[in-house]
Amino acid sequence: MKGLKLIKVISATTAVLSGFAMAAPAQTPTMIVLDGLMPGEWTLKERGGSGQGQKVCLGNPELLLQIQHGSTSCRRYVIENGPRKLRVSYKCGSAGHGVTEIKQESSSLVQISSQGIRNNAPFSVSLEGRRTGSC
Numbered sequence: 560m561k562g563l564k565l566i567k568v569i570s571a572t573t574a575v576l577s578g579f580a581m582a583a584p585a586q587t588p589t590m591i592v593l594d595g596l597m598p599g600e601w602t603l604k605e606r607g608g609s610g611q612g613q614k615v616c617l618g619n620p621e622l623l624l625q626i627q628h629g630s631t632s633c634r635r636y637v638i639e640n641g642p643r644k645l646r647v648s649y650k651c652g653s654a655g656h657g658v659t660e661i662k663q664e665s666s667s668l669v670q671i672s673s674q675g676i677r678n679n680a681p682f683s684v685s686l687e688g689r690r691t692g693s694c
Contacts, residue, residue, distance in 0.1 A: 590637065592645040592663045593620040600694040603671070606685040616694035623669070623688065624659050625649055627677045654678065666690075 596617065603626070604612030615622060624647050625633055631651045639646035643663050650656040657675025664670065667690035674683040 590621075590645050590647075591640055591642050592661050592669075593623070595642075595663060595666055596620045596669065597666045597690050599690050600692040601688050602691045603686045603688050606670070606687050614691070617690075618694075623661060623671060625651070625657060626659070626671065626673055626684065626686070627657060627675065627682050628654055657682075 598618055598620075599616070601615050601617045602612040603615060604610065617623070622630075624635065625631070628649070628651050631654045633649040633651040633654075633656075635647050635649045637645070637647055638658075639660075644660065645663075646658065646660045648656070648658045655676040655678060657673055657677075659671065659673040662670040669688040671686040671688055672684070673686075674681070676682070
């Protein structure tokens with residue numbers, strides 16, 4: 560008789576816990592640094608470089624997370640999500656993977672470091688991103 564009561568308690572506990580676990584779907588965390596950036600035209604220049612840089616229209620600031628992989632569909636994992644620093648790891652299947660760190664100096668100036676593998680070749684970039692106008 561004690562065994563039967565124990566089974567009922569375990570079954571009831573399992574039912575409650577499984578219902579609780581399914582009650583809240585997983586959500587992508589808000590990336591605080593990206594939310595604080597001004598939309599518009601941004602110029603990305605290699606730190607220490609003398610070139611003109613690359614201009615991007617930053618409607619969606621998540622573009623900065625995978626600069627070397629463009630609009631490739633990638634899975635992301637947020638490593639650090641603070642008010643001034645964001646660090647994200649991402650995997651893009653056979654296209655490669657990377658880790659990007661964005662440090663926000665202001666709503667119109669960021670420092671970006673990214674490294675990983677793209678098309679079976681390693682990459683490492685250090686960029687300064689600055690809002691330069693509207694687009």
